Amino acid sequence: MVSTSVVPVLITTFLASAVEAIEMVTIVVGVGATRGWRSTIIGTLSGFGVLAVVIAVLGVALQRIPIGPLRLVVGALLLVFGLQWYRKGITRVAARGFAGIGGQDPEEAEVWKGEGMDWTAWFLAFKGVVLEGLEVAFIVVAFGAGANQMGAAIVGGVGAVVIVGGIGLSLHQTVRRIPRSFLQLIVGTLLTTFGTFWSLEGLGVDWPGSDLAIVGLLVVYALSAAGYISLERNRIGGLKAAA
């Protein structure tokens, strides 16, 4: 079976998962700090339980499909999804540069003084982990299946959540300063690159230079992102000057 090497799979799934983990950790730490940790941690663990089931079921199902059609479908999905992040990354980096997400703790989080389970904290943590984590699960499963490297994809995804989670718990404010927009642009570029490569491979297209074409695509997409960022900055500068 054709497989992509481990390193690009690890890097892409790690970075993509880190982008979502930053938001996930910000929500969990915000809820835990204001409403108490017990219910927040139970909500977080429940969320991870749901995600583990999603990854296991989808991962096993996708590994039974032949690699050709799988790459066409997975590649097309990654390309469409990647182009979304690519455009958002360009817009955000042009507007905010390397700034972190900043923001405030969830509005719903009020100080909890009751006894027993705080279901608001549980639900906020659960919802934060599941909603942000579904994107991680999608990328890990799709990327792992497309590259035929499910193990490496899971290691990359879980590694990012553990590292960002560790930073979030020990250095609460540091997580907010990680340049999420720039990470999103890098991941958008990587997903667009692999999505382009795999979807066309799934159609039976021969890429010039075989796997080396991935590097070429990466350079082309990175250069066009740099060009679009420059154009967006000029447009924003023009709007500010006119105001």
Add this chain to the structure above:
Amino acid sequence: MTLERLGSWITAPFRFLYHFIVGDDWTVAAVVLVTLIVIGFLNSNHIVSWWLMPLVAILMTGLSLRRHAVR
């Protein structure tokens, strides 16, 4: 529970998936799909077509950026 609410619950996962994968600009997904069909056709006729998708992806990103700037 009303039928309307039940329908909303049933369609919620599909709405989530659509919003999650396609996002706020469906034209990009539509053009990517059409391009894949065109490339499949060209490839089956032994016409070199690998260059088409990167070109379309870059052009559609530019158009999508422009559309969002106008909004």
